[in-house]
Amino acid sequence: MMAKELPPLESLICPLPRTHKDTIVLGHGSGGKMMADLIQETFYPSLANPVLLAGNDAGVVHLADGTALAISTDAHVVSPLIFPGGDIGKLAVCGTVNDVAMVGAKPLYLSASFILEEGLKITVLQLVVQSMKTAAQEAGVEIICGDTKVVAHGEADGIYISTTGVGLLDPSLKIGGAMAKSGDLVILSGTMGDHGIAVLEARGELGFETNLMSDIAPLNHLVSAMLKVSKDIHVLRDPTRGGVASALNEIAKQSGVGIVLEETSLPIQPAVAAACEMLGFDPLYIANEGKLLAIVSQDDAEKVLKVMKQTKYGENATVIGSVEGSPSGRLLLRTRLGSTRVVDVLAGELLPRIC
Numbered sequence: 253m254m255a256k257e258l259p260p261l262e263s264l265i266c267p268l269p270r271t272h273k274d275t276i277v278l279g280h281g282s283g284g285k286m287m288a289d290l291i292q293e294t295f296y297p298s299l300a301n302p303v304l305l306a307g308n309d310a311g312v313v314h315l316a317d318g319t320a321l322a323i324s325t326d327a328h329v330v331s332p333l334i335f336p337g338g339d340i341g342k343l344a345v346c347g348t349v350n351d352v353a354m355v356g357a358k359p360l361y362l363s364a365s366f367i368l369e370e371g372l373k374i375t376v377l378q379l380v381v382q383s384m385k386t387a388a389q390e391a392g393v394e395i396i397c398g399d400t401k402v403v404a405h406g407e408a409d410g411i412y413i414s415t416t417g418v419g420l421l422d423p424s425l426k427i428g429g430a431m432a433k434s435g436d437l438v439i440l441s442g443t444m445g446d447h448g449i450a451v452l453e454a455r456g457e458l459g460f461e462t463n464l465m466s467d468i469a470p471l472n473h474l475v476s477a478m479l480k481v482s483k484d485i486h487v488l489r490d491p492t493r494g495g496v497a498s499a500l501n502e503i504a505k506q507s508g509v510g511i512v513l514e515e516t517s518l519p520i521q522p523a524v525a526a527a528c529e530m531l532g533f534d535p536l537y538i539a540n541e542g543k544l545l546a547i548v549s550q551d552d553a554e555k556v557l558k559v560m561k562q563t564k565y566g567e568n569a570t571v572i573g574s575v576e577g578s579p580s581g582r583l584l585l586r587t588r589l590g591s592t593r594v595v596d597v598l599a600g601e602l603l604p605r606i607c
Contacts, residue, residue, distance in 0.1 A: 283493030284598030308428045309351040320421040322357035327414040331605040335454035337465030341380035345387035346470045348417040353472040354488040356427040357419035364398040369408035391470035429506035431486040436575040437553040439546040442568040445524040445538030462523040469542030469565045481559045487547035494598045497536035501597045505581040512584045513573035539606045
């Protein structure tokens, strides 16, 4: 009897839900497939250039004198504005600092733009601005310019903050989503999903209380420590919207490689695991704001991991998987039972207004 031929990998993927082509929905901000399609179909046709199309957390530009700059911008619309472990101000600073750091650059300066809703209490704004100051001091950056606009009550939901960051980059560094190579190891700097579940609890949507705090943190000093011991770090990425799964799917496609995660190696706090089990969420897709993924050559992985564990925001770092030549552009998970399943791109919005 002849063995039955297995179906191609694509045929095992569940079909995507109906797409939205005429109007914006929350899923367009998910960090998953809907957002990627929006960028590809709406923004890239008009704005595409080599720096933008690189698809990294920050754009890298080289000046005539040889100076390399990393520039990133981000908008923050989190609800509620204040939550365990952070607030929209800390989030705005750390999010942009981290994006600049994810190409190996040293963040130096930020700008900040505020959209304030009529009726916002000045005490809340003062708390947010003070939080930005504290986060900027920890990161070692300065907020050197900004803008403020006010809109009518009901038109902004309190505060929206946009930040842009600029940093200096060693021109010899080649870190980016297209640089992962077969044989590399995947390192995660700590537990998954802390930010997303902490914000969800602050909204009163968990149904039970935890002591969970958001993981918001500036990661530039961690990246600096890693680069001091290795020049063979190929990819850095902070897995924010869409979580670890969305970030690694994106990297797999950029690099044309397969990435295999080990379920038994994934670091998850018990409170996050319990919340996800109760709500039917997968921790791999939950947002993080103080964690990074590093894809490092196998030869350097041990020393990179060692120095990460010696830092404040990398003490729980661990190897969670490896890069393989195939299947190209796919993220797989080797389960506790020894089977392997596809971890596909997030289709819609899992938890809106997280960052």
